[in-house]
Amino acid sequence: MTIFTKIIKGEIPSYKIAENEHFYAFLDIFPLVLGHTLIVPKVEVDKFFDTPDNYLAEWLLFAKPIARALEAAFPCNRVGISVVGLEVPHAHMHLIPINSMDDMNFSRSKLKLSPEEFTGVQEKIMTILKGY
Template sequence: MDIFSKIAAGEIPSYKCAESDKFYAFLDINPLAKGHTLVIPRREVDYYFDLEDGEIAEMAVFAKKVAKAIKAAFPCRKVGMAVLGLEVAHAHIHLVPMQTEGDMNFANPKLKLSPEEFEEIARKIREKF
């Protein structure tokens, strides 16, 4: 079982933002912005484009609901979406609140937040979801 599957199963702690029977959303622990969230399928699939067509559609709709909750909790111009990440062999979508396109640059310095700040951010998103 990979690290993201363990997170979704509750075996590794995370800052949960939203969940369904098929998908799980939690805060990125190295965020580009407050509200930076990862959306994963519960089913272990390494590469996003190896998901079944129906799974991609359902995951996109779930991510849309999470993005709307992020935007409501953290007012921004838009919530950017990126599918990348070679470091974890589990398909995932990054949702990042942004004011400019530069906010989606993954080379940018990451925020350093306390556990209390992470919990507050996750709570705000859960309440809007």
């Protein structure tokens, strides 16, 4: 069982942004920028392209309102998508508000946020997300 499956099951706490029967979105605990969100399928699959076909299109449709909420919550040029998948053997998508390519540089230092700061980011995104 991966750490993401434990998060989905509620065994490990997370700052949940959205959820449906197939996907779970939550704030990255080691964010590159404010609003950095992960979306994972509830089915445990290691590689993105091994995800069942019916999930792939649905994944982007699930991500779309979250990306819009991130753009509204954190002024940026756009929301970047990254599917790297080396850190955890459970397919996942990063949604990252970006103003430059460097905002998606995973080798740079991560933000260190307090629980209160994470909760503030979570509430900001979820409040906007309700409008979509």
